[in-house]
Amino acid sequence: MTVAVVTDSAAALPADLVARWGIGVVPMWLTVDGRPELEGTRPLDELLTRPDILTSAPAPGEFATAIAAARRRADAVVVCTIAASMSATHEAARMGAAPFGDHVRVVDTGSAAGGEALVVLAAARAAAAGAAVDAVAERARQVAARVRLVATLPSLDHLVRGGRVPGVAGWAGKKLGINPLFEFRAGKVHRLRPALSPEAAADRMIARVARDRVPSGCLHVACLHALARPVAEALLARLDGLDGPDPAAGLDGVDGPAPIEAFVGGFGPVMVVHTGPGLAGIAWWWEDGPV
Numbered sequence: 342m343t344v345a346v347v348t349d350s351a352a353a354l355p356a357d358l359v360a361r362w363g364i365g366v367v368p369m370w371l372t373v374d375g376r377p378e379l380e381g382t383r384p385l386d387e388l389l390t391r392p393d394i395l396t397s398a399p400a401p402g403e404f405a406t407a408i409a410a411a412r413r414r415a416d417a418v419v420v421c422t423i424a425a426s427m428s429a430t431h432e433a434a435r436m437g438a439a440p441f442g443d444h445v446r447v448v449d450t451g452s453a454a455g456g457e458a459l460v461v462l463a464a465a466r467a468a469a470a471g472a473a474v475d476a477v478a479e480r481a482r483q484v485a486a487r488v489r490l491v492a493t494l495p496s497l498d499h500l501v502r503g504g505r506v507p508g509v510a511g512w513a514g515k516k517l518g519i520n521p522l523f524e525f526r527a528g529k530v531h532r533l534r535p536a537l538s539p540e541a542a543a544d545r546m547i548a549r550v551a552r553d554r555v556p557s558g559c560l561h562v563a564c565l566h567a568l569a570r571p572v573a574e575a576l577l578a579r580l581d582g583l584d585g586p587d588p589a590a591g592l593d594g595v596d597g598p599a600p601i602e603a604f605v606g607g608f609g610p611v612m613v614v615h616t617g618p619g620l621a622g623i624a625w626w627w628e629d630g631p632v
Contacts, residue, residue, distance in 0.1 A: 404437025492622025
């Protein structure tokens with residue numbers, strides 16, 4: 342049995358990885374001036390100047406079309422979606438998959454952006470290795486349970502305006518000089534203690550990755566950003582250094598191999614509309630090493 346993998350554009354997968362693993366991507370939607378348009382139709386910088394933009398999930402029929410296309414080259418399909426708690430996308434995928442019966446599995450990754458992307462890639466690797474559809478879906482669920490995502494952003498204005506994060510309006514990030522930090526795990530956003538500078542925020546995020554390490558484990562990591570690629574690239578460079586000490590993050594004595602999977606993923610327009618520009622973060626999971 343051959344298995345194909347489909348996801349939504351909230352995963353922010355780089356185009357080269359989409360092509361390499363043959364992943365189907367269903368785009369999200371924007372509503373601009375009352376008119377719907379597919380994500381990527383117009384330049385992102387143009388959208389940032391407009392306060393009236395709405396976003397929406399793909400329709401079930403769009404998932405059905407993507408699944409049908411995937412089934413032309415595979416016997417079965419696994420669809421991995423953004424967290425159901427954050428978007429109607431998961432339900433749309435379930436509805437779109439229904440006509441295909443037992444040939445399709447739909448998995449809630451419980452994450453978004455780089456976290457979702459890491460789950461999708463784990464499923465794609467399992468499929469490429471010849472796993473059956475249930476095994477591919479189970480691999481996606483296993484990785485979804487392990488994936489963590491931490492991020493910082495310069496302002497909470499867009500999150501407050503979007504209303505997607507309950508209680509965010511009460512966070513301390515609006516205070517001058519404070520860099521809000523949060524973790525997105527298992528479909529929920531958790532507030533972390535804010536940092537006093539972007540550098541301190543980066544140190545704290547790197548330290549979390551290191552502390553989460555399993556013995557002899559292999560690191561899978563995605564550095565994510567919203568129009569802040571240099572910051573994400575700097576984070577990735579430091580993570581490549583986890584095979585040695587990182588005094589800036591208090592990681593002296595941390596030894597181990599460089600990540601076996603590492604990439605930078607930039608947000609698409611739908612994600613940037615919700616976070617605003619400047620977000621940078623790390624999504625990761627540690628794969629168990631040999632016993």
